Amino acid sequence: MKLIQVRKGQFVYYNNELHKVYSVKPLAKKSVHLFRIKDMEQVDCKADEVSLYKPQHLDSFLFFGTRYTLRDDIGPEEGGYILISKPDPDYMDHYSLNEFEKVESVEGKNVVTTRQNTVKFREFFVMQPGEAEGSKDIVYYDKSKVDASQLEADKELIDKIRERDAIRPSIGDVYLNLDNTSTAMVVAISNEHVTLGNGDRLTFHELYKADNWNFLYNVVDGEFR
Incomplete structure (x- = not known):
């Protein structure tokens, strides 16, 4: 179904592949x-x-390289994921349409997520790892238009990610x-490039493979490698 109005959170197909709308800026030339x-x-x-596309029970798709099946007939588990398909948040909760959330604890049929949202059972699908029997693959709108090399690349996607x-x-x-034993901090990231405080601009791979730059720590969490 073609859309005249698009809103944040909707699942849509674009170029035959499943996407999610993360923002809409009406005045932009490409607003979605x-x-x-x-x-x-x-x-x-x-x-x-x-x-x-409106997600349904037994839909199967790749989420960040891992295959999941949506289920409305099984209970959630701690550490698993849910998809909030019918959001009805209380005033203390902060979630919206088709949010992916990780389960921190299960309270009856409801869950508390790692973002400290309490989500009622009627609001979400459980994201069951793997491709369940009888499921419908929704990664592509028309899978017949996808060549074998792309399907093979999808299987290796998790390793690439x-x-x-x-x-x-x-x-x-x-x-x-x-x-020269100087230090520089990452001050900006744009697409696949980083800008260091000394003005150097490199791709992720160039920085990672560089002989002269070595990660020291992160100023936010203080973590050393």
Whole structure:
């Protein structure tokens, strides 16, 4: 179903792949900002370029490289994930349509998430790891248009994401320059590039593979590697 109005949180198909709307800026030329659910890659588009999809029981998809099946017939477990499909938050809670949340504790059929939201059983699907029997794969709108190499790449997606995250720096990371023993902090991140406090601008891979830059600690959490 093509959309005239798009709102934050909706599941949509764009370029045949399942995405989620993370923001809408009506005055922008490409006003709809999406992330692809399987790997969190971001893209901007127009409202008439997406088709709405409403998640259902036994839908199966890739979330950050891992396969899950939505279930409304099993209970949640601590450490598992839920998808909030029918949000009805109390005044102390902060969540909205199609939020992915991790379960911290289970209280009867309700859950308390790691973001300290109390979510009622009627509001969410349990995200069961794996592809359940009888499930419907919704990663692509039309799977017949996807070639075998792409499907194979999807199977290896979790390893690629882990590798990417392992080398991705954070704001506040401090690096030691082994050439002159100076230090520089990551002050900005844009797409695949980082800017250091000394003005150097490098890609994630260049910084990770550099012979002269070595991670020292993060100023926020004080963590050394």
